[in-house]
Amino acid sequence: MRIERVETFQVAPRWLFVAITTDDGITGWGEPVVEGRAATVATAVAELSDYLIGSDPSRIEDTWQVLTKGGFYRGGPVFASAVAGIDQALWDIAGKRLGVPIYDLLGGAVRDRVRIYGWIGGDRPSELAADAERQVAAGLTAVKMNGSEELTAIDVPASLAHLVDRVAEVRGVLGDSRDIAIDFHGRYSPAMARRALPLLEPYFPLFVEEPVVPELSFQLGEIARATPIPIATGERLYSRWEFREVLASGIAVAQPDLSHAGGISEVRRIASAAETYGVSLAPHCPLGPIALASCLQVDFATPNFLIQEQSLGIHYNVQTDLLDYLLDRSVFTANDGYIERPLGPGLGIEIDEKEVRRAAAAPHNWHNDIWRHADGSFAEW
Template sequence: MKIISLTTYIVPPRWLFLKIETDAGVTGWGEPVVEGRALTVEAAVKELGDYLIGKDPRLIEDHWTVMHRGGFYRGGPILMSAIAGIDQALWDIKGKALGVPVHELLGGKLRDSIKVYSWIGGDRPAEVAAGAREMVARGFLALKMNGTEELQIVDSHDKIDAAVERVAMVREAVGPNIGIAVDFHGRVHRPMARALVKELEPYRLMFIEEPVLSENREALKEIAALGSTPIALGERLYSRWDFKSVFEEGVVDIIQPDLSHAGGITECRKIAAMAEAYDVAVAPHCPLGPIALAACLQLDAVSYNCFIQEQSLGIHYNAANDLLDYAANKDVFRYEDGYVAIPDGPGLGVEIDEDYVKERAREGHRWRNPIWRHKDGSFAEW
């Protein structure tokens, strides 16, 4: 079996899909994308394709090694996202060729389903309590919200009060037993993070995400000492080498590698195994499309320390198209009582509606990160 082509499709709302074809008629799909940089990642995929054409797609570990180590400059969001989507597609091909799900090739699943959480807003907070009640009514047992609007490095305490009030409203709306995660989104700098973490302690959160940017995580030891809420980060880390120092520092409780950013299934399996050795939980980041979610669920199936999965059904980014629009088998992600089933179909388990992908690719997208500014005109972290 040989790879004969790599074809990319930029599709709404902000996704990039990849189809890898073989001379045996077996195709695989991946989702290589950095949100807001789809065209850049697409170019990286095409560059890597120069090496892959004519190769046996089943030699996944070797291809991953060459794609990563075969360049003098390594790592980072663009290259690792390109590798991630290719890796997903190669696993999809291998599973389909053998007629088994990817998790069967990774040792067999140790769970049949996994808890999922749903996003309820908070960017420009309004009606988050109503959104929380709606998600619980739909069966979700865990929710995530953004904690704050923009915050300067040192800001007024009324913004802390407003953020705490919103979390309090959500806790009151859903009761004591629904998991609530609060994402600081890297918007909060060390001085304000200390105040906010301390004030949120009474609300018994499931976790606090990115209380500071990962590049400022030397502050986490001090922040962690202010409360008992688990700390999560990792969506902006791209390899096992990026995560190595996180584990060694011993402060982070939950890591969130993104299987479309951090080298795909091959690399994230290794990251999850490293995390298990440090007694760190895994909650894969995935505000993306159906291929990315299917890849995450294959990892969840075989990783003991995975405990919850992010997913994008109904998320505000998905205005033009939603999670299931591109799936031919729309029951692939079976949601029930706050859990989603692990797909058991061959490969990644999701069947892509290629005709619809081509139709929507004619529109494409040019999604960009919002640019926020503080009242004084200076740039604000989004």
């Protein structure tokens, strides 16, 4: 069996899919994307395809090693994401060829269902309570919200009061039997994070995510030691080496992205490294169905898994949503806040290739907003 064809599809709302087809007709799917840089990642996949065409798709680890190290220069979001999508597709092929889910190839399932959470509100939410009620009505037991709009390095007290009011409003809807996670999105300076976290302690967040930008990860230890709130980070870390110091800093939750951090192969290793520090795994996934399916395969085989992000109804999904490229949309159905273990081979999903090709004929050009402070200077998005 050899790889015969590698194709990429830039599809709405902001996703990039890759299909790898073998000479005996098996197609594996992956989702290699950097949000806002989909075309750049597609070019990287095309360059890596020079090695892939004619190679043996079953040599997943060897291919990962060659793709990540064989070009001398390593790492970074574009390169790691291109490899991630390819890796997902190769695992999908392996599972389909053997007729088993990928989690069986990772040692077998360690749980029967996976807890998920949904997003409420956007960057400038105005109906948080209604959004929280909607997610509760949908059966979810956990939600996540953004913690602020743009912030200065040391912002006015009103910005913190606004944060607390919003969290209190959502906690009032959820009660004490459900969870709320708060995403700081790297918008907080270390000083602002230290001010904000104690104010949130009475509301018992499941975790606070990315309290500072990844460039300031060396300060995570100080931040984690200053609060009992579990600290989560990792969506902008792309390898086990980048996680090494972060895991030792005292964070509680590692959040590698299966479409950014080297795919199933590397996130599986990051999860194992996290376990040695007592850190839980909660993969980052505000993306499409292939990314989520990849996350679930790892989640079911990972002892230290905590909870899974998913994008159904997220504010980025305009006109096209999570289920729109699936033939069987029931695979991601949540019951009581959990997704049951998929039994299908490979990633456990069936992609509607006809719909993917139709959508790719009009590729998106999504980019995140550029924010500015009142003085005109750049603000973290």
